[in-house]
Amino acid sequence: MIGSTKPLAAPLQPPSPTGRCLAPSSCAPDSPPALTRAVESPRPVKAAASSHVLRASPQLSRWSRSRALRSGRRPGSDRAKLSSASASVLPVNKSLQPEDAAVAVEDGEDDDVCVAERDAAAGKAIYMVSDGTGWTAEHAVNAALGQFEHCFVDRGCAVNTHLISMIDSMDRLLEIIKQAAKEGALVLYTLADPSMAESAKKACDFWGVPSTDVLRPTVEAIASHIGVAPSGIPRSSPSRQGQLTEDYFRRIDAIDFTIKQDDGAQPQNLNRADFVLAGVSRTGKTPLSIYLAQKGYKVANVPIVMGVNLPKTLFEISQDKIFGLTINPVVLQAIRKTRAKALGFGDGYQSNYAEMEHVRQELVHANQIFAQNPMWPVIGVTGKAIEETAAVIVRIYHDRKQKCSMPRISKRY
Amino acid sequence: MIGSTKPLAAPLQPPSPTGRCLAPSSCAPDSPPALTRAVESPRPVKAAASSHVLRASPQLSRWSRSRALRSGRRPGSDRAKLSSASASVLPVNKSLQPEDAAVAVEDGEDDDVCVAERDAAAGKAIYMVSDGTGWTAEHAVNAALGQFEHCFVDRGCAVNTHLISMIDSMDRLLEIIKQAAKEGALVLYTLADPSMAESAKKACDFWGVPSTDVLRPTVEAIASHIGVAPSGIPRSSPSRQGQLTEDYFRRIDAIDFTIKQDDGAQPQNLNRADFVLAGVSRTGKTPLSIYLAQKGYKVANVPIVMGVNLPKTLFEISQDKIFGLTINPVVLQAIRKTRAKALGFGDGYQSNYAEMEHVRQELVHANQIFAQNPMWPVIGVTGKAIEETAAVIVRIYHDRKQKCSMPRISKRY
Known part of the structure; x- marks a missing residue:
């Protein structure tokens, strides 16, 4: 094998x-898939x-x-x-x-x-x-x-x-x-x-x-x-396979790290992250972290919850890798309602998680924290696709690293 | 805010x-980033x-x-x-x-x-x-x-x-x-x-x-x-923002699910996955799962470890969503050695994790399991980028679903 x-x-x-379907026997929904070994x-x-x-x-x-x-x-x-x-x-x-x-x-x-x-x-x-x-x-x-x-x-x-x-x-x-x-x-x-x-x-x-x-x-x-001719060899060609590049290991490591750090886990590792994302529940911290990890960045995310102290290490690490996420309260409520439904809670579900007053208070609390930490860029995620928020974060990261007049994300091949 | x-x-x-850099003061590496609010x-x-x-x-x-x-x-x-x-x-x-x-x-x-x-x-x-x-x-x-x-x-x-x-x-x-x-x-x-x-x-x-x-x-x-003219409106334009599409929620759910199911966690939920990936350690199950989750598929992965029984639910769920991953033992050993080093274990580290004889035995064990479950397609990941393995899985999934003569992944807009 x-x-x-x-x-x-x-x-x-x-x-x-x-271009038609194969014989009916292989089209019938209840026939077993012929494929067994790919x-x-x-x-x-x-x-x-x-x-x-x-x-x-x-x-x-x-x-x-x-x-x-x-x-x-x-x-x-x-x-x-x-x-x-x-x-x-x-x-x-x-x-x-x-x-x-x-x-x-x-x-x-x-x-x-x-x-x-x-x-x-x-x-x-x-x-x-x-x-x-x-x-x-x-x-x-x-x-x-x-x-x-x-x-x-x-x-x-x-x-x-x-x-x-x-x-x-x-x-x-x-x-x-x-x-x-x-x-x-x-x-x-x-x-x-x-x-x-x-x-x-x-x-x-x-x-x-x-x-x-x-x-x-x-x-x-x-x-x-x-001034070089293209190889003409498809990416999937066997002749182009077999190399385990630095990039491969970087991505794998970033994904491993990011999953382990999800939702505030292991605050002692925050210093090892490229980015730390802070925001209230359902501001998209996890999918954003995962998207960035796919691109090779190690990301930790820290939930902001009223009545729960943020980890002490968050304020001890380099502050310029921390990003705050904020969102329009009406949109956040809609997302949370959808989430509550997806988790199987009916309309009668008694919780303040998706209640507007609670949502507003949580966002005010988050914004107070952001105001106390002016080094953290705060990104509004309302209506943004995950890719768009990621683009802002990656650009700010490279701007700070390159300290160059033109904001750009540079890479060497 | x-x-x-x-x-x-x-x-x-x-x-x-x-096009030059700004004044030296803002270029100097030790000056604080001027950016505070994005x-x-x-x-x-x-x-x-x-x-x-x-x-x-x-x-x-x-x-x-x-x-x-x-x-x-x-x-x-x-x-x-x-x-x-x-x-x-x-x-x-x-x-x-x-x-x-x-x-x-x-x-x-x-x-x-x-x-x-x-x-x-x-x-x-x-x-x-x-x-x-x-x-x-x-x-x-x-x-x-x-x-x-x-x-x-x-x-x-x-x-x-x-x-x-x-x-x-x-x-x-x-x-x-x-x-x-x-x-x-x-x-x-x-x-x-x-x-x-x-x-x-x-x-x-x-x-x-x-x-x-x-x-x-x-x-x-x-x-x-x-027969329709393009809108000419950039994706990031405010006029095109604000919709929370079905697609958005599907992706978020898929990512949430996939993270929770990583590395054999919660076997009782395997039936809810679109794909279940089975393979020995470092065959790329996690990054592959995450990549597929980004595309909106719910993925669970189950490690194959010698001496540890696979979860019973794996054999109770629909078998045509299970995929085996295999790899060349020499390449797997190289990956594991790199991994051991990344985890901080020196060359003197005493473990059979990256030893060739152990690696071979584990792969033989995995292949025995695959042979006993002929419904599972087995994909060799040697030298394949994550995206390439993902492409094979998604294609097989859609082939089986569509039961159509031409293997294709179809989507409606």
Whole structure:
């Protein structure tokens, strides 16, 4: 088992030629998952070469037409491509059988569970395709989708994202793009291997699928800047694995430390923290600590509770690593009510934990402490995502360390 | 204090007109940090309009020339731009004083602490400029830098990244780009406001700074796909804050749960987990659990220790949420040795924790358990980043849930 490279069983099987669900037996909800052993560097099972012939379905033609219109191409040109261009436009690769390049994109979707689900949800599909974890594409798409929140909130439009990771063969890549064509999806990809990226682009163009290489402009800008060509090797490639970097150990240590220090535990270790967060219950100390630990910072958090003294060590350590968290009382009450409900306390639950008067008093108490410790920056977390509060803390930390005119977080590679 | 919007003091002050460090008093390492209160939505102090005159320093000219050569432009054209184009090329904005657009980019760097540090490190500079947290740019740049590891490892080239976040005024944006010109930096930016993004581009072109908009292609592809224009509002804008989404509570709950369940605690709650991870000490169960919790999954982890029975509940819960972790014994020994050292045990430390024979036996024991529970996928973590193992687990989870032909992780917005 150790170090072996047995392939994944079911989940990594390539989709059937038309992108439909496998035979009903493996689709049935009560059938046991076929997968039993997932090991390092899973490799896909080779697809059985399909002998379907490429033809443009009415649906595909509609999609191609509308996409051509959007992109400014002349409608109908895809039709011409479909009959003439398979030899010249389609990506050519040694691992690619000629038959694979000529697979029908069909209309029939009755037995495709996923497509049925998609139809029920009726959102526009976005495929994120990656040769690695796909987290970079996911992060970028999440950020980009933030630009369309105005539209999602009232559900005037809806989007379904699909993350398809560890795509390391041309066959699977083409299957995915075919499926994207079928679903009328947008394809956003990060593929380190330039020949894979180019094939993705060509196949998308060929099947009328809009597509964008998410990371290419950034990689190329860096390549040109440092005068070094990118390796073209995916992060998940075995040839790039095996190093245990300093960074790895730093992160692990930070997470270990942060968990042990959660919620005021072990005040004798506060001096070992990079940051100490102080705030009343439910100001987000724990998730914020954990987020910062993931970034490699050791974080301790200390709850401020009325009638309970803060640990003495808090005032003995370097004061410039301590941060206060504050929040709007109305929002805090809402969070605490949700929390009380999540813990299984009904509306009749008798406690002052979520009562407005108590919430206000606690925040006044916290702010008195902050006023007595002017060295502590106080960060209002109301309406901020965890990432946003973390960004403020990390920036202040680096500003103080660098003592430089321009606030910036610097790192050396 | 609550809900107030007092600006940050020192760290958010714009850099001095020439991008140098502030007066020595505020640069001195022993001076107390000027910052005492960081509150919501910090706003920069308005820069005093500079009356310096734009001129091309010899250094800037060298940078511009080399950059022009790289980008295929004719060298010398920047010189022409510098004298002729200020009216047409320079970004125009109501908040921008004409004087601001004509600031010298000077050579003298003797009193700039940050620049001195940079010179000592002698790496190529990359500026990541964002109107929000900057995490998206950072994530993309980290991923892109992975393509140049072959170059960093032998230190043939080195790169210094600088993350500059929450840039919400044109003045500060231009100061940063000037500083980038001075340092010969590459500028990679994510700016939601199209006028800010355009100004960044124009200013970079004007000062001969190579630049790329990291997120624009993705945003535009989505806009065109769903037929909706992007809002142009940065994530950190007050107008976009204040919603406590379902997603927020899901993440908080997942983190709370995961911390409480760490290292085999509370086996009675295993049924409430989305994933249960089982493996010997130092297979990365905790950091992996925490990473998955950040993504909103409730994770419990159960250590496999020779001579200690696994909790009975582990075999009573749904078996398809349990994952085994395994690792190469040589790598595990190296990790444990590092760990023992970090815990303060010297080489003379007498324990079998990191002894090869013991490590092997433990792994054999773990693999026997995995063999007895064929429903558990076993993931080899040797040489995998936490994110990579997480990607495999999340994919298997969604495959099983979706029971669909194409392995993908789907989400609705």
